[in-house]
Amino acid sequence: MHTKLITLSVAGSLALAVNIGLPPASASLQSDDPDVSESPLSGISATGALSAGARDASSTTRSVTRTKTTSLPPLLRAPQSLRDTSAHFTSAVVAHAQDQAVTSPSSTESPHVSNDRKDGDLAAPTGSGAAETTDGITISALSDVIDLPSASPNVVGIAFDDDVRVEFEIRTHTNGRWSGWQHLHASDAGEGSRGTDPYYTTDTDSIQVRVLGDGGSPADAKVVSVASKRHPGDSELVAENAPKSSESVDREVSQHAHSIDHASVPPCTRTGGCTCPLCAASAANVAKNSVVQPEVATRKDWGASEKLVRNSPTIADSVSAAVIHHTDGNNDYAAEDVPAILRGIQSFHITGRGWSDIGYNMLVDKYGRLWEGRAGGVKKAVVGAHAAGYNTGSFGISVLGDYDKKAPPQRTLDAVAEVVGWKLSLSGVKAGGSTSLAGEEMKAIVGHRDVGQTSCPGDGFYAKFDSIRQAADDYQTGKKAGAGEEDENKDESDRQPDLVPGVIDSNARDART
Numbered sequence: 001m002h003t004k005l006i007t008l009s010v011a012g013s014l015a016l017a018v019n020i021g022l023p024p025a026s027a028s029l030q031s032d033d034p035d036v037s038e039s040p041l042s043g044i045s046a047t048g049a050l051s052a053g054a055r056d057a058s059s060t061t062r063s064v065t066r067t068k069t070t071s072l073p074p075l076l077r078a079p080q081s082l083r084d085t086s087a088h089f090t091s092a093v094v095a096h097a098q099d100q101a102v103t104s105p106s107s108t109e110s111p112h113v114s115n116d117r118k119d120g121d122l123a124a125p126t127g128s129g130a131a132e133t134t135d136g137i138t139i140s141a142l143s144d145v146i147d148l149p150s151a152s153p154n155v156v157g158i159a160f161d162d163d164v165r166v167e168f169e170i171r172t173h174t175n176g177r178w179s180g181w182q183h184l185h186a187s188d189a190g191e192g193s194r195g196t197d198p199y200y201t202t203d204t205d206s207i208q209v210r211v212l213g214d215g216g217s218p219a220d221a222k223v224v225s226v227a228s229k230r231h232p233g234d235s236e237l238v239a240e241n242a243p244k245s246s247e248s249v250d251r252e253v254s255q256h257a258h259s260i261d262h263a264s265v266p267p268c269t270r271t272g273g274c275t276c277p278l279c280a281a282s283a284a285n286v287a288k289n290s291v292v293q294p295e296v297a298t299r300k301d302w303g304a305s306e307k308l309v310r311n312s313p314t315i316a317d318s319v320s321a322a323v324i325h326h327t328d329g330n331n332d333y334a335a336e337d338v339p340a341i342l343r344g345i346q347s348f349h350i351t352g353r354g355w356s357d358i359g360y361n362m363l364v365d366k367y368g369r370l371w372e373g374r375a376g377g378v379k380k381a382v383v384g385a386h387a388a389g390y391n392t393g394s395f396g397i398s399v400l401g402d403y404d405k406k407a408p409p410q411r412t413l414d415a416v417a418e419v420v421g422w423k424l425s426l427s428g429v430k431a432g433g434s435t436s437l438a439g440e441e442m443k444a445i446v447g448h449r450d451v452g453q454t455s456c457p458g459d460g461f462y463a464k465f466d467s468i469r470q471a472a473d474d475y476q477t478g479k480k481a482g483a484g485e486e487d488e489n490k491d492e493s494d495r496q497p498d499l500v501p502g503v504i505d506s507n508a509r510d511a512r513t
Contacts, residue, residue, distance in 0.1 A: 033305050034155075034228040034347040041158060041209065041221040044131050045144040048208060051178075053171070054142060057135040058181035060167055060212065133212070140166060141217035142210045145173070148225060150205040153337050155226040155329075155344030158184065158209060159195035159352050162218035166211045168196050172204040172330075181210070185328055187454050190388035192354030194218075197456070198226075198345045200329035200400075202337050224352030228344030231303055235336040238369070291425040291476050294418045296362070296370040296378055302339040304346055304358070306375070311356040313376030314383040316392050318427040321437045322420040323387050324465075325398035325448045326408075326457040331366060333400070338365045341400060349385070359385035362397040362419060368411030370419055373398075379426060390438050390451045395423045404458035413464055414471065420445055421472035432473030445469050 048054060131139040148154045158168055168184040184196040201207075207225075211217050299306075333341060346358040353359075360373040361384045373396075376382035386396030397416060399408050407413065421431045424444055429435055435444045437451075445468060448456035 032229055032231060032303075033308075034226045034344050036347055036351045037225045037227070038352075039143065039146060039223045039225075041141050041143055041160075041211065041223050042217045044139065044142045048142045048144040049131060051145050051208060053178050054208065054210075055131060055133050055139065056181060057133050057137075058169060058183070060169060060181070060183050061133050061135050061137040137212050138214050140211050140213060140215065141221065143208055143223055145206050145208050146223060146225060147206045148201075148204055149227045150203065152230050153200055153202045153228045153333070153340045153344060154204060154207075155198045155200045155228060155341065155348045156207055156209075157196045157198045157224050157328075157348055157352060158186075158221060159193045159224055159354075160218035160221040161193055162220075163194075165215035166213035166218065168209065168211055170199055170207055170209045172201055173206040173208075174201075174204050182328075184209070185454050185456050187448075187452055187456070188388040189353075189355070189359055189385040190391050191356065191359070191385035192349075193220075195224075195353050197325075197328045198348040200327070200333070200341050200344060202330065202333045202341075224348060226344040226347045226352070228340040228347070230336075230340050234303075234339045237297070237301055237339060238335045291422045293378075293422050294370055294415065296372055296419070299372050299375060302342045302371055304375070305343065308346065308350045309357045309375060310350065313357070313374060313380075314392075315376060316381040316383050318393065319381045319395045319423060320393045320427065320429060320435045320444075321390075321442060322395045322397060322424060322431075322445045323390060323448055323451060324416065324420075324445065324457050324461075324468075325360065325386060325396065326403045326461055327363075327398055327400050328402060329400070331401040333366075335365070335367055335369075338367075338369065338371070338400065342371055355385045357385075360396045360398040361386075362395070362423075364397065364399045364408075364412055364415050364419075366399075366401055366409055366412055368409070368415040370415055378423075381427070387448055387451050393437055395420065399457065399461070402458060403461035404455065406460040407464045408461060413468060417468045417471035418475050420468070421475035424472070425476050430473065431476055432469045443469065445472060 131142065133139060148156075156170065168186055169181040170184050171181045172179045182199075184199060186194070186196045188194050209223055211221070327345070329341075342358075342363060345363075349355045349359050350357060357374045361382055362373050362378070363371045365371070372378055374382050374384050381393065381395075383392050384394070384396040385391060386398070387394065397420060399412055399416065401408060408416075417431075424431050429444050431444055433444055434441060436442075442450065445465065447462050447465060448454055449462065
């Protein structure tokens with residue numbers, strides 16, 4: 001049995017899927033806005049549990065169970081050993097949420113998991129009981145198999161009203177085959193409800209999600225599915241928004257000459273707020289130089305729904321830092337899919353998560369195209385919803401795709417460096433330097449993991465950050481931009497089925513430097 005979700009119009013009214021015998025011409029009355037559907041996520045679905053692979057292990061579970069010194073399969077392991085493994089997994093999730101380190105328990109000690117709900121404690125398992133993965137991790141919630149329209153891109157995610165004390169996973173069914181279970185990044189963006197990042201797919205006919213850990217399904221958890229319809233002009237728009245190579249971008253600068261030769265002066269190693277002659281001159285040059293704005297497709301271009309937007313944008317005094325993200329989802333999308341994916345993400349953020357608008361200020365696809373995000377104007381310091389506690393005064397930019405294992409293609413790295421360099425220049429912030437955001441000193445270009453408990457933007461992407469900072473700095477000063485050398489990432493478009501959650505990702509640290 002598969003689930004057909006209750007369909008809600010993006011305007012919030014209930015749309016009953018009833019055949020009342022209207023003639024085919026009535027199709028012209030249908031809205032081009034994405035269709036948003038919801039399904040509760042609590043307990044174990046009896047029919048979902050029968051689907052092949054529902055209890056399979058994943059990189060999320062294996063990263064914990066491999067720390068247990070045993071070679072026995074789960075069916076031959078003692079019940080206490082399995083409980084120890086699942087308890088350690090849950091404790092790791094909680095400790096990660098509380099920014100604490102967790103060490104693997106000994107074979108005779110098991111982390112205590114309380115079923116007495118208090119502030120700061122785990123919730124007791126809820127729903128119709130719990131199951132286990134094949135390697136012994138508790139599945140506290142499992143959805144039914146949820147059918148999706150395969151004729152258009154879909155965006156799926158989970159929204160809830162509770163602290164993140166569990167891990168979320170999703171798998172997709174395409175052409176008769178299930179993918180492996182993939183991690184869904186959960187975060188608090190400081191606006192609306194908590195939830196996961198939007199996961200998009202372009203060729204999937206159904207999905208299934210599950211919640212891992214002894215913490216139980218979060219309060220009011222629901223699966224939000226957005227069927228994003230393709231528009232007739234999407235292909236033409238993408239052709240018109242063809243990215244330019246780094247060499248073809250005009251590096252116009254003002255007639256103000258640089259007062260310091262950066263090639264001959266060692267860089268300053270001090271942190272934010274330094275007033276030494278080098279830093280002062282660098283800031284002055286950034287402010288004086290007319291850094292060229294890269295080409296950015298507007299909200300109107302990709303078909304943003306302005307009627308969905310709930311509030312007028314909030315504008316900060318200036319932008320002090322750029323926070324870089326990646327979305328969740330497959331990397332095999334086509335160029336003409338991008339506008340529909342963006343419309344789906346906007347609907348998920350507004351209707352599913354309760355945000356005012358799409359959360360990111362800017363988005364970039366794997367082809368190097370730049371797309372305007374939250375409304376308010378790309379030149380203004382629009383406050384987004386992408387990093388709780390750090391939204392005001394930051395520029396949130398997200399690359400479409402999963403880049404845990406590999407970095408984005410070179411053309412995308414270049415686009416990120418150029419637009420971030422330009423955006424920071426509007427406030428006189430040196431892209432390669434340091435800054436102050438939310439009362440903390442940090443680098444002017446950081447990843448989501450540097451200001452939040454997440455592995456975003458993925459290990460592969462994060463490894464390129466030093467070259468992105470240098471390329472953005474070069475772009476500000478009129479030098480040739482390019483975030484690193486051409487490499488194997490140039491034509492990267494593969495699916496990346498396995499993600500490692502931030503709880504056990506040694507690189508997902510709260511760097512804030």
